[in-house]
Amino acid sequence: MLAFSIKRIAQALVVMMIIGFIGFAIKHNFGDPVRDLAGERVTPEQRAEIRQQLGLNDPFMVQYIRFLNNAVHGDLGRSFFFKKPALDVIVSKAPATLELVFCSSFIIILLSIPMGIYSAIKPKKMLSRFIMGGSIIGVSIPVFLTAILLIYIFSVELRWLPSFGRGETVDILGWQSGLFTADGLKHLIMPSIALSSIMLPLFIRLIRSEMMEVLETEYVKFAWAKGLRPFRIWLVHAFKNTLLPVITVGGVQLGIMVAFTILTETVFQWQGMGSMFIESVERADTSLMVAYLVMVGFIFVVVNTLVDLVYGLVNPMVRVQGRK
Template sequence: MFAFTVKRIFQALFVMLIISLLGFSIKHQFGDPVRDMVGVRVSVQEREQLRDQMGLNDPFLTQYGRFLKNAAHGDLGTSFIHKKQALHVILAKAPATIELVFAASLIVILISVPAGIFAAINPRHWFSRLTMGGSIVGVSIPVFLTAILMIYLFAVTLEWFPSYGRGETVNLWGWQTGLLTVDGLRHLIMPAIALSSIMLPLFIRLIRSEMMEVLETEYIRFAYAKGLKKQRIWFVHAFKNTLLPVITVGGVQLGIMLAYTILTETVFQWTGMGFMFLEAVQRSDTTLLVAYIIFVGALFVVVNTMVDIIYGLVNPTIRVSGRK
């Protein structure tokens, strides 16, 4: 297991190096930050002088080498817009996005697991048919349309929930959280449901199909023959083996959900990393863009590395020693 873990860590570092190279390459192709900083009244000579001071005229490899050296010390550059370290800007926005993804993931788990198990055990039940039909509709509707429909129905028509913003937050050891206030929770409900609509249909169908496949295996039939209770067979023996592919897919989908927060945060004006990313795109803050890509990429790599390690622990049949 140790060799398996070390191998995954080295693979994660290599992937991060590729992500940093691709992200930094955008800096030379995406807009002119000097123009957006100084406007049109500044002369060309002054702009070039400013570009020299910021190191934007240096060769690509020189800039990339300087970036890697600074990144090793936790410095991903200075945001042209905020005049702060890009990493500090991202970390200030991260709590909003992490709480949104956490709430959406919680909704996905609490609904997809019982719904998928029930649909697998009772495939001909009316609720199972309704669930499967609803999951097809859910996969077909884009997240921004779901968000707009929810705003129109629950915020404009029924006036149950606020339509934008993060609401009241409190400082918890430097973490600005809205999970501890009623207003913050009311603002969180609709964005979390809208974001969860991306993954919820997929996980319901995945759990159902995997569970149905496991229920047809020989050891489940043997468990029935031994006279074990159905609940024990379903929730202990069958569901445990159903979790293996779900864990693998879940790690990948969690990273995708982080990316989809851009649409959700835009519609609900949720002041997280996705909203910050669009602002950086509009104002050509290439330093903040590169920092965001690397930060999200690092989260994606860390989550998937942890999923690989957990999968190796859960499934003892995997050869984790690295030998053929």
């Protein structure tokens, strides 16, 4: 297991270096931050001085090596617009995005498991057909359209829920959270539902297909022959053995959800990392853009590495194949 873990961690480091190179290449070739910082009335000499102070005149490899050295020490550059370290800007916006992803993941787990299991056990029932039909519609509708539809129904017509912002937040050990206030929870409902609509149909169909496959295996048939209770067979013998592919896909989709918050946060004016990234693109704040890309890539890599390690603990065959 130790060799397997070292191999996965080494692969993660290589992937992070590739992500860092791509991000820095984008920073080097995208836009001109000096133009947006200095404005139109600044003389060419003053612009050249600003470029020199920011180190933008150095050769590409010199800037890249400086970027890597700083990144190792937790410095991903300085935001040209906010006038402070880009990592500090991202950390200040992270609670909003992570809370949104957490609540959306909770909705996905809460709904996909019972729906997927029921659809596998009773595939010909009307409710199962309704669930599968709804999942097809859910996959087909883009998240921004779902968000607009929710706003129209619950904010414009029914006036039940607020349509933008995070609402009231409280400081929990430096974490500005809306999970502990009634107003914050009301603001969180629609964005969470909209974001979960991306992955919920996928997980329902995945659990259903894996469950139906496991139900046809010999050990499940033997469990029926032993006279075990149906719920024990369904939950212990069948569902337990569908978790490996679900865990694998879930790790990948968690990172995708972090990236997909851009659309959700834009529609609901949710002040998280996604909306911050859109603003950084509009302002040509390349340091903040690259820092965001590196952080999202870091989340992807960490989650997938942890999934691989958990997968190796659960399934010994993965470790054996890894050694081969």
